[in-house]
Amino acid sequence: MRFRRELAVVVALFVLVGALARTGAGRFVLPVVSLGVAVALGVLLLKQPAYSRTTFGPRTRILESTPNTSDAVCVECGSPATTLRHYVREWVVLGVPVVLLDDGKNPVCDDHRD
Known part of the structure; x- marks a missing residue:
């Protein structure tokens, strides 16, 4: 049950990002979100x-x-x-x-x- 909920959230986020990429705001928001994801991944990889x-x-x-x-x-x-x-x-x-x-x-x- 938990996996289905997490999968639904991931799919919804991909749909939101796809819709956002087609708008003018996407030119500003998507690079900021991408930078945030990259920083979060870096922090996770630096932890023990x-x-x-x-x-x-x-x-x-x-x-x-x-x-x-x-x-x-x-x-x-x-x-x-x-x-x-x-x-x-x-x-x-x-x-x-x-x-x-x-x-x-x-x-x-x-x-x-x-």
Whole structure:
């Protein structure tokens, strides 16, 4: 559902840019928008990437932290959890996460961390 909405927004933007290109205002607006897109792309490429720069497609990342509640139990065995794993499934382009596909949290104990 989220992908369809994003695809509709992209198509609407292309239609808007195409209509704007046929007007007199397009001679001013389109170069400014193009410069803004180029600057935004440059900023994204200068940031530390979450993945290698050649990564493209769906990828999963796992971030670990300590649970902030003492009553968290391991999802595998039910013992007290020592680590909270936050997993993130994303669509990646040039090492930059573009679309969040899925995410969630799983508390685990030391025995089930690996």
